[in-house]
Amino acid sequence: DAGITQSPRHKVTETGTPVTLRCHQTENHRYMYWYRQDPGHGLRLIHYSYGVKDTDKGEVSDGYSVSRSKTEDFLLTLESATSSQTSVYFCAISEGVEQPQHFGDGTRLSIL
Amino acid sequence: RKEVEQDPGPFNVPEGATVAFNCTYSNSASQSFFWYRQDCRKEPKLLMSVYSSGNEDGRFTAQLNRASQYISLLIRDSKLSDSATYLCVVGPMDSNYQLIWGAGTKLIIKP
Numbered sequence: 001d002a003g004i005t006q007s008p009r010h011k012v013t014e015t016g017t018p019v020t021l022r023c024h025q026t027e028n029h030r031y032m033y034w035y036r037q038d039p040g041h042g043l044r045l046i047h048y049s050y051g052v053k054d055t056d057k058g059e060v061s062d063g064y065s066v067s068r069s070k071t072e073d074f075l076l077t078l079e080s081a082t083s084s085q086t087s088v089y090f091c092a093i094s095e096g097v098e099q100p101q102h103f104g105d106g107t108r109l110s111i112l
Numbered sequence: 113r114k115e116v117e118q119d120p121g122p123f124n125v126p127e128g129a130t131v132a133f134n135c136t137y138s139n140s141a142s143q144s145f146f147w148y149r150q151d152c153r154k155e156p157k158l159l160m161s162v163y164s165s166g167n168e169d170g171r172f173t174a175q176l177n178r179a180s181q182y183i184s185l186l187i188r189d190s191k192l193s194d195s196a197t198y199l200c201v202v203g204p205m206d207s208n209y210q211l212i213w214g215a216g217t218k219l220i221i222k223p
Contacts, residue, residue, distance in 0.1 A: 042213035090155055098144040103155035
């Protein structure tokens with residue numbers, strides 16, 4: 001399995017609090033992605049990174065920010081969490097934009 | 113119309129049967145195609161890439177039909193362990209040239 005670690009695995013927090021999710025890889029892949037998965041929807045891209053300090057928005061980026069200061073780490077921040085951001089968040093990595101992506105175990109986030 | 117569409121199922125299939133899924137996509141310029149499987153409360157895992165000439169991996173066969181813009185997955189001699197949700201992935205196609213994911217087809221293999 002690809003060396004991808006997400007933390008935390010589970011988190012419950014209150015509306016309005018900041019939340020940061022971390023994705024760490026040991027594969028030295030250039031691309032890293034944050035998705036959310038909700039019932040009835042496919043995986044939806046939040047943000048992605050194509051290199052250190054190089055990031056771009058995905059389909060559902062509103063309310064989220066990201067940072068990538070090192071190749072191996074990609075952080076997802078919810079500045080002020082809302083209940084609509086309750087979801088399962090997956091980090092993925094790939095060698096290239098057309099290459100298959102490999103996923104971390106996911107983070108289950110509940111915003112009360 | 114969704115960019116990538118799959119029948120959500122569930123498909124209830126007896127063990128040992130053959131089952132086929134189709135996935136349609138809207139952008140004729142798409143170049144990459146994959147099938148993933150996802151077990152309940154787990155991460156998606158790559159099952160196989162789909163090549164223009166079609167490809168096979170054991171009991172699994174993937175086909176691409178560019179003219180009709182769909183990909184298919186065939187599972188022969190289905191096992192109980194094949195029960196999962198199967199995700200179709202197509203790309204690059206959007207303005208960010210990222211993969212687009214179908215919502216998945218749920219497969220339940222019954223003994």
